[in-house]
Amino acid sequence: MPVVMTACNEGGYAYEYHHGAIGHGIFTYALAKEFRKARQAGVSFNELRIRVNTVMKNLRYDQTSNVEGPRKICAGPVLAALRKR
Amino acid sequence: MPSGKSLYIGLNAVDPKQYSGWSGELSGCEFDAKDMRTIAKKHGFATTLRLTKSATRNKILGDLKRAAKKLRRNDIFFLSYSGHGGQVPNTGNDFEPDGFDETGCLYDGELIDDELYATLANFTAGVRIFVLSDSCHSVCASIEPRMSMTKRRVIVRDLTCRSL
Numbered sequence: 001m002p003v004v005m006t007a008c009n010e011g012g013y014a015y016e017y018h019h020g021a022i023g024h025g026i027f028t029y030a031l032a033k034e035f036r037k038a039r040q041a042g043v044s045f046n047e048l049r050i051r052v053n054t055v056m057k058n059l060r061y062d063q064t065s066n067v068e069g070p071r072k073i074c075a076g077p078v079l080a081a082l083r084k085r
Numbered sequence: 086m087p088s089g090k091s092l093y094i095g096l097n098a099v100d101p102k103q104y105s106g107w108s109g110e111l112s113g114c115e116f117d118a119k120d121m122r123t124i125a126k127k128h129g130f131a132t133t134l135r136l137t138k139s140a141t142r143n144k145i146l147g148d149l150k151r152a153a154k155k156l157r158r159n160d161i162f163f164l165s166y167s168g169h170g171g172q173v174p175n176t177g178n179d180f181e182p183d184g185f186d187e188t189g190c191l192y193d194g195e196l197i198d199d200e201l202y203a204t205l206a207n208f209t210a211g212v213r214i215f216v217l218s219d220s221c222h223s224v225c226a227s228i229e230p231r232m233s234m235t236k237r238r239v240i241v242r243d244l245t246c247r248s249l
Binding site for chain 1: 111112113114116117121124165167170214215217219221
């Protein structure tokens with residue numbers, strides 16, 4: 001069963017975001033930002049989702065991301081799940 | 086050592102000929118795909134990038150099938166999609182409470198979630214799969230999705246919504 005992170009809730013919208021001259025999706029922008037910060041910290045998928053939602057909220061976006069997948073993996077560190085073991 | 090494969094899809098437009106004249110222009114999807122690829126490369130993933138015109142149904146389904154053949158138990162597959170999301174009436178036997186399947190708008194046509202999951206089901210058991218989707222994955226079910234391509238492209242302030 002895959003872990004799936006989605007940019008918005010069902011019925012919600014995913015928006016674009018311009019940071020300087022560069023266009024992003026606000027979700028990918030927030031995710032990449034928080035993922036780079038969290039690299040060493042052992043952040044879980046669930047925690048990453050919360051951080052991403054905080055970034056979007058602080059930028060005044062009405063958008064809430066979601067994570068779905070096996071509960072244990074979602075509660076565990078992202079890097080461990082993605083690491084080549 | 087297990088291997089990691091990844092596929093990054095980013096569409097800043099679709100082929101208007103396949104979408105009743107709608108070109109679905111967005112500005113950040115190609116950058117999103119490249120950015121995710123940069124992150125994954127640092128973690129040693131083999132990467133495939135499919136931007137706008139090269140993000141066709143055949144190419145993406147081919148990429149997925151090739152990855153499914155190659156990866157073994159404990160390997161990792163990472164898929165990211167940035168582009169428009171849409172809906173079509175549910176055609177599978179699965180239960181969709183709203184009666185609609187979600188889709189990703191690839192360059193030459195939509196890829197239905199059932200098609201994606203059927204392809205992912207071909208991966209060997211134990212392959213770890215991580216999917217990121219930066220698109221709207223649901224629009225109002227009361228609106229006929231095929232009729233609403235331009236109407237649903239909501240502009241809020243200077244923000245373009247990634248929806249049909």
